Every structure is written in structure tokens, then in C-alpha cells.
Amino acid sequence: MSDEIRTMLALALVFAPLSLLSIGGGAALLAEIEHQSVTIHAWTTQREFADLFAISRAAPGPGTMLSTLIGWKVAGLAGALTATVALYLPSSLLVYGAARLWSRWRGSVWHTAVERGLAPIAAGLILSGGIAVLRVSPGGPAVWAAAVASTALILRWPGLHPLALFAIGGALFGLADATGLW
Amino acid sequence: MAEVKEAGAQRAARIKLPAIFAAFFRLGITSFGGGTAGWLYREIVERRHWIDDREFLSAAALGRLVPGSGGVNLTVQVGHHLRGGPGALAAVFGLLSGPLAIVLALAVGYTRIGQSAALDAVLDGVAAAAIGLTFATGLKLVQFKVARAGPLAITLATALCVGVLRWPMIPVVFGLAPISIGLARLNRRGRNV
Numbered sequence: 315m316s317d318e319i320r321t322m323l324a325l326a327l328v329f330a331p332l333s334l335l336s337i338g339g340g341a342a343l344l345a346e347i348e349h350q351s352v353t354i355h356a357w358t359t360q361r362e363f364a365d366l367f368a369i370s371r372a373a374p375g376p377g378t379m380l381s382t383l384i385g386w387k388v389a390g391l392a393g394a395l396t397a398t399v400a401l402y403l404p405s406s407l408l409v410y411g412a413a414r415l416w417s418r419w420r421g422s423v424w425h426t427a428v429e430r431g432l433a434p435i436a437a438g439l440i441l442s443g444g445i446a447v448l449r450v451s452p453g454g455p456a457v458w459a460a461a462v463a464s465t466a467l468i469l470r471w472p473g474l475h476p477l478a479l480f481a482i483g484g485a486l487f488g489l490a491d492a493t494g495l496w
Numbered sequence: 497m498a499e500v501k502e503a504g505a506q507r508a509a510r511i512k513l514p515a516i517f518a519a520f521f522r523l524g525i526t527s528f529g530g531g532t533a534g535w536l537y538r539e540i541v542e543r544r545h546w547i548d549d550r551e552f553l554s555a556a557a558l559g560r561l562v563p564g565s566g567g568v569n570l571t572v573q574v575g576h577h578l579r580g581g582p583g584a585l586a587a588v589f590g591l592l593s594g595p596l597a598i599v600l601a602l603a604v605g606y607t608r609i610g611q612s613a614a615l616d617a618v619l620d621g622v623a624a625a626a627i628g629l630t631f632a633t634g635l636k637l638v639q640f641k642v643a644r645a646g647p648l649a650i651t652l653a654t655a656l657c658v659g660v661l662r663w664p665m666i667p668v669v670f671g672l673a674p675i676s677i678g679l680a681r682l683n684r685r686g687r688n689v
Contacts, residue, residue, distance in 0.1 A: 335666055336563045344630070345658050346665050361616070368619040369602045371626035374525050375595025376532045376567040382596060383603050394600060398592070405564025406572045406588060410581075412562050413555075413573050423681065431677030434647035435669060438654020440634035444627050445659035451627075453620035460621065464628025469635060479625040487621025491614050 321389045322396045324355065329381050329400035334408065336378075344443030347380060348450055357388045360450045367447050372480055378402075456487070511546060511578050513586045519544060520571060520590030525598065532567020532591075533559070540574060547574060568592070646683070650676045 328350050336343045344367075351357045358366060366387065370380040378401060385397025419425040444461070451457045464479055519539065527535035533556050541552050555577070559569030568588065575587025609615050638651055650672055657668045 334563050335669070336565070343665075345662070349662070349664075364623055365606060365616065365619045366603070368623035368626060369606055370599060371629070372622050373595055373599040373602055374527050375599070376524075376527070376565045376591065378565045378568075379595055379599040382599055386600060386603055391600070394596070398596060402564070402568055402588070402592070405562065406568060406584075409559065409562045409564060409569040409572050410576060410584060413558060413576065427677050427681035430647075430680040430683075432673065434638070434650040435654050435672055435676055437634050437638045438651040439658060439665065439669070440630060441651070441655040442659030442665075444630040444634065445655065446662075447623065447627050447630070451620065451623055452616075453624070457620050457624045457627075460624035461627040461631065464625045465631040465635070466628075468628055468632035476625070476629055479628070480622045483621035483623075483625035484618040485621065487624070488614060488618040491617030 318389065318392075322392065325385050325388060325393055325397045326400040328355070329385075329397050330404055332381075333401050333404040336405065343378065344380070345439075345446035347384070348446045351384050352450065357384055361452055362387065364447070364451045364453075372477075453487070456490070460486070513579060513582055516575060516578055516583055517586040517590040519546075520575070520587045521594050523571075524591040525594035527567070532565070533570055536567065536570055536574070546578060551577065644683075646679045647676065650679070 332343050332346060332350075335346075348363060352360055352363050363384075366383040367380055370378075370383050373379055379398075381397040381401040382394045386394035389396070448458060448461060460483060464483060467479065468474060468476075523532075523535055523539045526539075537552060540546050541549065547555075552574075555570050555573040556566070559566045559573065562569055568591065571587045571591045572584045575584035577583070579586070606615070634655075638648065654668065654672060657663045657672075658665050
């Protein structure tokens with residue numbers, strides 16, 4: 315087996331199972347993706363992971379493009395496509411099949427209980443994702459403070475365009491670096 | 497449900513695959529910040545009237561319940577609803593192809609510039625804002641979905657185990673899910689009595 319195929323296989327084996335375990339959406343996966351990419355497979359350094367995360371969030375789309383970028387970092391375009399398909403195909407097939415059962419069970423007590431029971435876990439996983447990225451971010455206390463500030467801004471003004479916030483964050487940190495504030 | 501499906505089929509007959517692809521492509525390249533469901537509601541329900549509120553809510557709930565990106569799951573269901581399997585494929589490819597190209601272009605740009613202190617600083621700032629967006633999403637879910645003590649404890653336990661203690665996500669989810677679902681079931685029963 316050539317190295318290339320082995321790398322593709324490794325990418326698929328990391329992201330395909332995550333696809334089926336990402337309850338609560340892509341953000342819930344951040345903690346696990348960071349662990350797999352940085353600690354287990356050493357596909358990226360902490361610095362690169364933090365940068366790829368920032369790039370993935372600055373681009374439009376469903377927000378799970380981080381896997382695409384890690385695939386790209388490891389094995390170029392083929393790696394990007396492999397990681398993307400591995401992350402989206404299994405869950406898409408599952409939801410496709412589940413859509414029929416869902417309408418059949420609609421209104422049953424267990425149906426409601428499962429839906430409501432998973433909501434707080436999903437919320438906890440999303441918060442974990444934020445914590446995981448904060449932890450690997452090499453920016454230090456400034457990043458923590460800015461993350462808290464932007465959380466407050468979004469909660470206070472939900473209509474605030476995320477891109478505007480990203481631009482403000484990038485500009486402030488760029489300026490601080492240029493003027494030698496830290 | 498039967499009428500809904502029939503109405504859906506009638507609408508579907510008018511909507512061509514390229515139109516589905518185009519609508520979701522537009523959705524993909526304009527939905528910044530990850531909240532695809534919100535952007536999808538504006539584009540597909542309010543603007544184009546391809547599905548109604550009830551169909552949207554049902555699909556959004558299932559999209560959240562089933563593993564995977566909620567936005568992609570929602571897209572699979574809407575595409576399927578509009579035009580069956582080919583519709584689902586057209587919708588998902590439409591949604592993902594634009595962002596894929598954009599994110600790779602950004603990544604190539606990042607490599608060209610290389611590792612520089614200035615670029616790292618700018619990306620730190622962007623990441624901080626993006627982390628804020630992630631926290632805000634999680635906190636919004638806490639606020640609206642889990643205002644009571646039991647579910648709140650489940651949310652905190654999940655964040656503590658996975659986020660702070662760095663336990664593997666899978667066993668944590670499988671351990672907490674039965675407790676949380678049981679709590680929701682009991683709560684429901686209590687309210688009915």
C-alpha cells in the first residue's frame with residue numbers, strides 16, 4: 315500500500331466515524347478533531363490548527379470546513395476531498411434514511427423525550443468545542459478576553475454580522491502586533 | 497402528513513435540479529458564521545417558499561437530532577423533499593462546493609504568506625471572534641432549550657467532561673444521553689399529570 319493511499323485511509327478512518335458521532339453539529343466535533351489532528355496523528359501543530367480553525371470560520375458554509383483544511387494540509391486536494399466526503403457522507407446517508415422514520419414517530423412521547431434530552435448534550439458539546447480551540451490557541455490571555463468579549467457582543471446584538479466581528483477581531487490583533495503592544 | 501407530501505410533490509414538479517443546485521450554492525457562499533439553518537430559512541422558506549414553516553421545523557429538528565452538521569442534514573432533507581435522491585445530491589453539492597473552493601483558496605493564500613507573526617496575530621483575532629460565535633451558539637441553546645436545572649446540569653457535565661477534562665466525546669455522550677432522555681421523559685410525564 316502506497317503512502318498516499320495510507321494517508322487517505324487514515325483521514326477517512328478519523329473523519330467517517332466522527333461523522334456519525336457529531337451529535338449537535340460540527341462545532342461539537344472541534345474538541346475531538348483537535349485531539350486527533352494535533353495529539354494522535356500530528357497532522358498539524360497547535361499553531362497550524364488554530365490558524366486552520368480561523369480560516370475555516372472566516373469562510374462561508376456549514377462551518378465544518380475544518381476537516382477539509384486538515385485533509386488539505388495532510389495530502390493536498392485529494393486529502394481535502396477525502397476528509398470532506400468522509401465527514402459528510404455517512405451522516406447524510408443516515409439522515410436520509412431517518413427522515414422517513416421521523417415522520418412516522420412524530421408526536422410520540424419518546425420522540426419528544428429523545429429530542430429534548432439530546433438538546434442539553436448538544437449545547438454542552440458546542441461549548442466544549444469553544445473551550446478546545448481556546449486551549450490550543452497560542453494567543454494567550456488576549457485571545458481568551460477577546461473570545462469572551464465577542465461572545466457577549468453576539469448575545470447582546472444577535473443581528474451583528476459574524477464577518478464584521480471577524481474583521482474587527484483580526485484588525486485589532488493585527489494592529490496590536492504592528493504597534494508592538496504585545 | 498399525506499396532504500403535506502402531496503403539496504410538496506406538486507411544488508417539486510416545478511423545481512428543476514439546476515434551480516435546486518443554484519439556490520443552495522447561493523446559500524452556501526452567503527451563510528457566514530456557521531448558522532446554516534437560519535440562512536436556509538431566509539433563503540428557502542421566506543424568499544422562495546419551496547417548503548413551509550412546519551416542514552422546515554420538522555427537518556431542522558431531525559437535522560439536529562441525527563449526527564452530522566445540522567445545516568447539511570437540513571439540506572439533505574429539503575433536497576430530498578423537493579426532488580428525491582437527485583434533489584438531495586444537487587442540494588448538498590450546491591451547498592458545499594462554493595465554501596470548499598473558498599476555504600481552499602484562503603488556505604493556499606495562508607501558505608503563500610507563510611508563517612508570519614503579523615498573520616498569526618490577525619488570525620488569532622479572527623479565531624477569538626469565531627470562538628465567541630461558537631460560545632454564543634452553545635449559550636443560546638442553553639438559554640432557550642435547557643432553562644431548567646436538570647438539563648442545565650447535563651449541559652455543564654458535558655462541557656466539563658469533554659471540554660475541560662478532555663474525556664473522549666463518544667463515551668461521554670453515550671453515558672449522558674440515557675440520563676438526559678430519561679429526565680426529559682419524566683419531566684414530560686410530570687407535566688401531563
